[in-house]
Amino acid sequence: MQLLARWFSLFGLLLLSACSSVPVSTYAPKLGQMGKDVMWLPTRDELVTQMLTAAQVSPDDEVVDLGAGDGKIAIAAARQFGARAWGIEYNKDLAALAQRNAEKAGLAGRVRIVQGDIFKEDFSRASVVTLYLLEELNEQLRPTLLGMRPGTRVVSNTFGMGDWEPDQVIRVGSNTGYFWKVPAQLAGQWSVQGLDRRGPVRLALTQRHQRVGGTLAWGDKVQPLLGARMDGADLHFSFVKEDGQLQAVQVRVQGATMAGEWVAPYGMLEIQPAVVKVSAQRLGN
Ligand SMILES: C[S@@+](CC[C@H](N)C(=O)[O-])C[C@H]1O[C@@H](n2cnc3c(N)ncnc32)[C@H](O)[C@@H]1O
Numbered sequence: 220m221q222l223l224a225r226w227f228s229l230f231g232l233l234l235l236s237a238c239s240s241v242p243v244s245t246y247a248p249k250l251g252q253m254g255k256d257v258m259w260l261p262t263r264d265e266l267v268t269q270m271l272t273a274a275q276v277s278p279d280d281e282v283v284d285l286g287a288g289d290g291k292i293a294i295a296a297a298r299q300f301g302a303r304a305w306g307i308e309y310n311k312d313l314a315a316l317a318q319r320n321a322e323k324a325g326l327a328g329r330v331r332i333v334q335g336d337i338f339k340e341d342f343s344r345a346s347v348v349t350l351y352l353l354e355e356l357n358e359q360l361r362p363t364l365l366g367m368r369p370g371t372r373v374v375s376n377t378f379g380m381g382d383w384e385p386d387q388v389i390r391v392g393s394n395t396g397y398f399w400k401v402p403a404q405l406a407g408q409w410s411v412q413g414l415d416r417r418g419p420v421r422l423a424l425t426q427r428h429q430r431v432g433g434t435l436a437w438g439d440k441v442q443p444l445l446g447a448r449m450d451g452a453d454l455h456f457s458f459v460k461e462d463g464q465l466q467a468v469q470v471r472v473q474g475a476t477m478a479g480e481w482v483a484p485y486g487m488l489e490i491q492p493a494v495v496k497v498s499a500q501r502l503g504n
Pocket of ligand 1: 253254255256257258259260261262284285286287288289290291292307308309310313335336337338350351352376
């Protein structure tokens, strides 16, 4: 009798494995199973939370996880941070599992998993991008990421982005994540009003990702920008005025124009400069 029962269960298993597709609801991915370009390994819960915290995810955000696996990052973005989230996963069984996981979490209205290739899908509308891929895949995605709206936030588990230095390193135990903010593209020549009462000043900017430097020129007098830094679409720098005083400036870049004003050094509220508007137009590269 026992032998018969064992034979039946063995027969059942053989029948199951002979079927071309395992019933969807019993699908269980294996750690390290190969995906299209990289294997599946889930990001640890605590690092997921810290990466989304570093990216300051809020209900205003649309988060996309590139290579969504079982959907845990998209689900956490919606459940813990109130964001709308979607994931792109190449493996159709994993994509279906991730969508079921979102439904089980009661988040079907805010989390969507699409089966697709991260190198083909258009995710340009996202405000936050999460990655757990490989350094070389991050580097392949880098032009697309740098072409996204300035201020878009990017976080990656373990892997960097070549010479695009992270704005923040996230450490959780032995795990590391990285955070970047997409900078505006502002390299080139600009004409700036509001720095000098005698007239427009010529600004020449050199940029590599979020690192920026340059010079201000009044006629034949040239001075380097002091402490120039970018934060998404915002450019901060200081310069020495004609009276020899240091002055800080903050402008927001929007395409071929910049607009902003004089600001207190280091954001010191007790030293409020007179309101002086600064604006700039791009002259060329
Ligand atoms: C290391 S896992 C990360 C899973 C999830 N993002 C996380 O952090 O828990 C990478 C995932 O990317 C998927 N993948 C690999 N190449 C892909 C591609 N070209 N397009 C979409 N997904 C891909 C794999 O199937 C795998 O699920």
